[in-house]
Amino acid sequence: MNVRAQISMVFHLDKCIGCHTCSIACKNIWTDRKGVEYQWWNNVETKPGTGYPTKWEDQDIYKGGWEKNNGTINLKGAGKKKGLLNIFHNPNLPVIDDYYEPFTYRYLDLIESPAMKDQPTARPVSLITGKPIDIKMGPNWDDDLSGTPDYARKDPNLQDLSPAEQEAMFQLERMAFFYLPRICNHCLNPACVASCPSGAIYKRGEDGVVLINQQVCRAWRMCVTACPYKKSYYNWHTGKSEKCILCYPRLEAGYAPACMHSCVGRIRYLGVILYDADQIESVASDDGGKLIDRQLNMLLDPFDPRVIQAAKENGVADSTIKAAQYSPTYKFVKKWGLALPLHPEFRTLPMLFYVPPLLPVMASLGEQDKSQGEKLDPIAKFWNDSWLYDTSTEDLWGTIDQARFPLKYIANLFAAGDEEKVKVVLKKLMAVRIHRRNVTVGDLAEEKVEATMRGAGMDVETAEEIYKLTSLAKFDERFVIPPAHREQALEMLEFTGDTKGSVGFGFKEKAERGL
């Protein structure tokens, strides 16, 4: 057992309102520079939709991630042989039009324009060329456009759905969508790290944050191809690749990453999970369809004395083990089994988990009110069926099967197409909801509630715990950040006694007035 610590994330999609505050927080801190204007280390997508860059999930186009190959796995579009063959050519890179051409407006024209017959306008200009452009695309161009033929219907996750199922998803008045915020998954088996010819990308030992060393990066851009989530980007100005750093300077200071800190819906959770690094290769190479189960099995119980022992032997700090014991992500992922990884079939073992959305909202309207239909214009469409908002407990599970979103779609996103996996999670979520409705409203039959809970394998205490962490959690419960112990890392690099007793504060670079 090779126990290591990983800072993992959970995004609760039922709580995401798609406000993009996370994206803006990230942009303002990290990607508000020349060469990275088009990069959104954090972005929020509408699902169904094609996302950013367009159709990033379609690895037939971008050749990212790992593919199974004779009992082991190889990178789909990079790696030693393919990488060397394509090193100067790199044919599967996304182009700027796959992201979007970043733009701003000439706002000064509005102020400085002399008096004219017409109102002055602020023309859009490219942030790359500085010349006026037609804005063709933005980082969330398909925002809320679910149902459009250009975006939602080209969602790669629809590929296994029958035409009838797809059609049902996009019917007027029945159509639904949800938001999918994405950052770097800080995978356990990162394709970007494996693909880098310069060895510039590394996974930090103490917390598993994946970083690109800007001094070693040689702009081969293999990571851009290799990352199936397209979360490694090329900075065309500096000639280096960049990616989400999980705000590690903030983490080291005990703050939550900016996207998480700023989250309006409080959908984000962050905490340490201990895992067994010896299993990475065998789990990632799994071909029995048990990829998710085995990935979750790699995550270790931080209360198990043997795990604690092995962790200590491996140099994991006591404070980190303690943080792992309080980790909200461990609870969501392992203890409650509510969160699933995004596209586990890419075999990178992502450590960002999602609580899938329970759609549609199953509020009870009781009997269909026929008088509503009578008030409508005769040509207006009126749904005459009674199941649409019917959440009576008798056919609760039937309702999940017949949800507006086909289970297959959610399963394609979070469970490599395994509908049972998703169903289990949705049942649990539903059970918590039924339980809480029973507590707060009390309009449900007691035995129905119990049957629901039993069906989901949920007891009242667990349901209450889940409810509390989901709805009432305070900042320190959502983000359990282990002390970074930078002082130890520093002492490994240099002997602090060297500077003891030397002048004042000291300078890393020479002060301008000279010393």
Place this chain on the structure above:
Amino acid sequence: MNKIFFLLAILGLLIEAPAIAQSDAEAADLFKLKCGICHTIGSGRLVGPDLANVHERRSEEWLLKFIHSSQTMIKSGDPDAMALFEEFNQVIMPDPMITDTEIKSILGYIAANSDGGVGTAEPVSVIEDATPEDLENGKNLFEGRVRFANGGPSCISCHNSQSNIFLAENSFSGKDVGASFDNLGEAGVKAILQNPPFPVMAQAFEGHDLTEGEIHDLLVFLKNVKQPSNLMASGYILFGILGAMGLLVLYGGLWYSRKSKSVNYDIYKRQIKSFN
């Protein structure tokens, strides 16, 4: 008085006659040394034109200038000089490094001998009886694998035989001598080897004359140097074009499934453009 005059005249003749005779002999030697390699007087063209009656065809001033430095004249655009250069396969006439007086004496010699033939147009070939050993030895001498008996520098120090087409043409200071046989003929090459008329070559071989055997073997080698065949005729260019097309097809096949355009291409194409 008359007797004295007569005696003086005799004396003058006696004094002058050897002088004339001597200058005649000198001019003949000079001609043989500096010109006879490539030119004849009245025996037809060799490497360069037959010089019989050249004093009648050209003005003395023109001849002086041309003989001093033909290339300077050609470069300055003299039409006659350029015509000559073209007529004689653009073989460069080396500057003979002689004084005006010497040139004038040679011109005098040419004028005096324009009726009778000096030099032969069809020299007897010495390499008819060449053996493969001679060829091999000539090659070795040229390439410096075997030293010249009198210590002269090997030809390859300055020259390229072009027997190896991969040698860059201008990587040597001397002229590519591969084509020398065609242009100069055996007599011309032989004369150059016996008595180099080019300043650098002459200096290099001063006191290091080539032996008859060496000259023979070198001539055999130079005659047999394979000239690079005509590119078009040998299909090099055709091969190149077909090869390039073949490679393009191969790469097209190898990267057939590559991402060739933006995923959003179709959407962008539809959009109305306001800027060009």
